[in-house]
Amino acid sequence: MSSTTVTPLTIQDAEVLVAAARRAAEAGDVTVSVTVLDAGGHLLAFQRDDRAVLISGETSTRKAYTALQLDTSTADLVDAVQPGGPFHTLPTALDRPLLFIAGGVPVHRDGRLIGAIGVGAPEQDHAFATAAVKAIA
Template identity: 70%
Template sequence: MSTTTPAAATPSVRPLTTREADGLIEAAARAAESLGVRGSVTVLDAGGHLLGFRRDAAVLISGETSTRKAYTALQLDTPTADLVDLVRPEGLLHTVPTALDRPLLFLAGGVPLHRDGRLIGALGFGGGSPDQDHRIAAEAIAESGVA
């Protein structure tokens, strides 16, 4: 008979769904429209897999930036707006953008998504100014009620 005690089970958290991703995308589109911004929005699940994407008559690069912002927010579990100063030459993370062979982007507009304190995905918006992109992402999350 074993004398070890089983480890406490980690409570599971419901993963981000495609229906929730669709709601986030619609909320981002409304927030962008209210600011007069044309852009792209990307929603990733906790594993970094694409759950949803939309580009509304925006420049092509906005699709790439929205995806990289979401990926960066997911990988570092931090809004990308909070990372911008950390990658400047005097910043704590200044070598990260060149040290990794991953599509990180340190511009505002990526926000991680949490449920019950656990990371479940990320949303990225690209197409406006960095401040607009962050505001659109944050408003979409607040409106959707996902995180």
């Protein structure tokens, strides 16, 4: 039996992710905060546009954490936390709160989860996060 070693998310990858997300946001004239976490949920990179609302820093981090923990884009989980949904109680069930708002995207390499990115912005945050992930694919 052989195991394939997958290169973990590096600080260089994190910097590419942040830059790509910021470029996508700037193209749309949107201010954002961007958080990149490694596979263990540890902060690799964070950047907040000086014009972005302060809470976008917290939301970008929680979005990344949620995408990482569930290995799913947060945009795909919004309905799951509605009353009657399978994750209805999950947002408040953990010590570290999850955030089920679009903008968190898991990052994979060779089919393995290696981290996540979260973008805090008022609107197109999922699009910006997805554009960033494509930059290291």
